[in-house]
Amino acid sequence: MSDDALPVEERLTGVVVCQQANFFYVMVGADEYACSLRGRLKKEGETPYVGDRVEIVLEPPAPGERLPPPRSGSLMLPDRPDAVPDVRSGAISTLLPRRNLLERPTIANVDQVLLVVAAAQPEFSAYMLDKFLVLAAHGDLPPVIVINKRDLVPPEQLAAMIDGYRSIGYAVVSTAAGNADVSELLPHLAGKLSVLAGPSGVGKSSIVNAMLPGLELRALEVSTKLQRGRHTTRHAALYALVAVPDALIADTPGFSFLEMEAILPKDLGWYFPEMAPHIADCKLPSCLHMQEHSCAVKERAVIRPERYESYVRLLDEVQAIERDAAERSSKEETAVKRRMGAGGLEGRLVKVDVAARESDRKTRNQRLNADWQEAAEDEDDFELDDLEALDGIDEEA
Ligand SMILES: Nc1nc2c(ncn2[C@@H]2O[C@H](COP(=O)(O)OP(=O)(O)OP(=O)(O)O)[C@@H](O)[C@H]2O)c(=O)[nH]1
Ligand SMILES: [Mg+2]
Ligand SMILES: [Zn+2]
CATH class of the missing domain: 1.10.40.50 (Probable gtpase engc; domain 3)
Structure with missing residues (x-):
C-alpha cells in the first residue's frame, strides 16, 4: 500500500527526538514511537535529524524484527519511574520542511539558544557573554540569557548584571539550578525547541537536571561523548518538559566557538x-x-x-x-x-x-x-x- 492511500487519521505528525541505531524515536504528544525510515525517503537520500518534524504511519514490526528498547532517558521515564515504557513502532513517511539546521550537534528547527553564564564561580565575564551573543546572532538564533548561580552574589550585583543586558533588549533570566530553582526560565521555553550553550562549569547540566528530575544527564553526556570519534556525527537527543507545554530541550551544548x-x-x-x-x-x-x-x-x-x-x-x-x-x-x-x-x-x-x-x-x-x-x-x-x-x-x- 502506498503512503498516499492511507487514510489521513492513520498518519501522525511528530518530532524526531533521538536516533539510535537504525531507529528514529518520534514524539507524538505524550507518546514516543520507534520508527524506521520508509524506503522512498532512503532512496531520495533524505535523512531526518533530531528536531525534524515528520509524518509517521503506525506499523507493526516486521516478522522477526525486534523492537528497539526505549531510548535512555525517554521522556516517559523520568516522570513515571515505575512505568514500563511501551515502545510502539511506526515508519517515517514524510519529512516536513525544516526551518534551520544547527551543526555539531546536528539539530533541526532550533527556536532559541539558552546562553548560560554564572553570576560567580566561574566569575561573570561580560566578554564571554558578549561573544556568545555574537555567535547566536551570527547563527540567527534568538538568545535567552540565563544567569545561573544567583545564590552566590548579592541581589544588587545580580540586578546590575541583568539590567545591563535587559536594557539592550535581550531576554534575561536568573536561576539557581543548584537549588532546583529554574522557575524564571520555564515561561521562556513553552512551544520552543531550545539548545543550551555556555562556558564549562556554569551549570548547563544542572539546569537540565532541575527541569527534568530523574534524568541522569551526566551519564548521557558520557555516552554521547563515546560516539564522537573523529568522523562520527554527534547525535543530540531532545527532552520534553512535562511541566511546560511543547517545550523541547537538547541535551548537548549547542554551537562552538569555531564559528x-x-x-x-x-x-x-x-x-x-x-x-x-x-x-x-x-x-x-x-x-x-x-x-x-x-x-x-x-x-x-x-x-x-x-x-x-x-x-x-x-x-x-x-x-x-x-x-x-x-x-x-x-x-x-x-x-x-x-x-x-x-x-x-x-x-x-x-x-x-x-x-x-x-x-x-x-x-x-x-x-x-x-x-x-x-x-x-x-x-x-x-x-x-x-x-x-x-x-x-x-x-x-
Ligand atoms: N552555588 C551554585 N552552584 C551551582 C548551581 N548550579 C550548578 N552549580 C554547581 O556548579 C558546578 C558545575 O555545574 P554543571 O551543571 O556541571 O555545569 P555545566 O555547565 O554543565 O558544565 P560542563 O558540563 O563542564 O560544561 C557543579 O558543581 C554544580 O553543582 C547554582 O545555581 N548555584
Ligand atoms: Mg554539563
Ligand atoms: Zn562606523
Whole structure:
C-alpha cells in the first residue's frame, strides 16, 4: 500500500527526538514511537535529524524484527519511574520542511539558544557573554540569557548584571539550578525547541537536571561523548518538559566557538544591537567603528563601555583569523607560481589562487576540527577551554 492511500487519521505528525541505531524515536504528544525510515525517503537520500518534524504511519514490526528498547532517558521515564515504557513502532513517511539546521550537534528547527553564564564561580565575564551573543546572532538564533548561580552574589550585583543586558533588549533570566530553582526560565521555553550553550562549569547540566528530575544527564553526556570519534556525527537527543507545554530541550551544548571563523570583521558590528541601527549611516561602507571619520556608530550609538570593549576584542579576534587565512593562502599561491614558472599562465593562476584559498579553508577547518576534538577528548570541558587552546587567547584579562 502506498503512503498516499492511507487514510489521513492513520498518519501522525511528530518530532524526531533521538536516533539510535537504525531507529528514529518520534514524539507524538505524550507518546514516543520507534520508527524506521520508509524506503522512498532512503532512496531520495533524505535523512531526518533530531528536531525534524515528520509524518509517521503506525506499523507493526516486521516478522522477526525486534523492537528497539526505549531510548535512555525517554521522556516517559523520568516522570513515571515505575512505568514500563511501551515502545510502539511506526515508519517515517514524510519529512516536513525544516526551518534551520544547527551543526555539531546536528539539530533541526532550533527556536532559541539558552546562553548560560554564572553570576560567580566561574566569575561573570561580560566578554564571554558578549561573544556568545555574537555567535547566536551570527547563527540567527534568538538568545535567552540565563544567569545561573544567583545564590552566590548579592541581589544588587545580580540586578546590575541583568539590567545591563535587559536594557539592550535581550531576554534575561536568573536561576539557581543548584537549588532546583529554574522557575524564571520555564515561561521562556513553552512551544520552543531550545539548545543550551555556555562556558564549562556554569551549570548547563544542572539546569537540565532541575527541569527534568530523574534524568541522569551526566551519564548521557558520557555516552554521547563515546560516539564522537573523529568522523562520527554527534547525535543530540531532545527532552520534553512535562511541566511546560511543547517545550523541547537538547541535551548537548549547542554551537562552538569555531564559528567565529565565519564572521567577517566588517559584519561584527551588526551583531551588536546597540550599534546596528547606525551602521548604514557610517561614511565608509567598510567602517569598523574604530578610528574612522564620520562614523555614525561612534557618534550616535548608546553603548556601555564594557560592551564596546567586547566589540574591540572580538574585532581583534576575527581580524586575526582573517589575517591568518590570508597569509596561508598567499604562501600557497607563491609556491604554486614558483612551481608553474613565469609567464603566460595568467588565466590559470586566477583559478589556482581560488583553489588555494579553498583548500586553505578546508585544511584550516580540518585542523581546527582535529584540535577541537583532541581538546574535547582530553578534557571533560566543552567549548571554553577548547577555544583557548585554539586561539591562544587569555580570557582572564
Ligand atoms: N552555588 C551554585 N552552584 C551551582 C548551581 N548550579 C550548578 N552549580 C554547581 O556548579 C558546578 C558545575 O555545574 P554543571 O551543571 O556541571 O555545569 P555545566 O555547565 O554543565 O558544565 P560542563 O558540563 O563542564 O560544561 C557543579 O558543581 C554544580 O553543582 C547554582 O545555581 N548555584
Ligand atoms: Mg554539563
Ligand atoms: Zn562606523
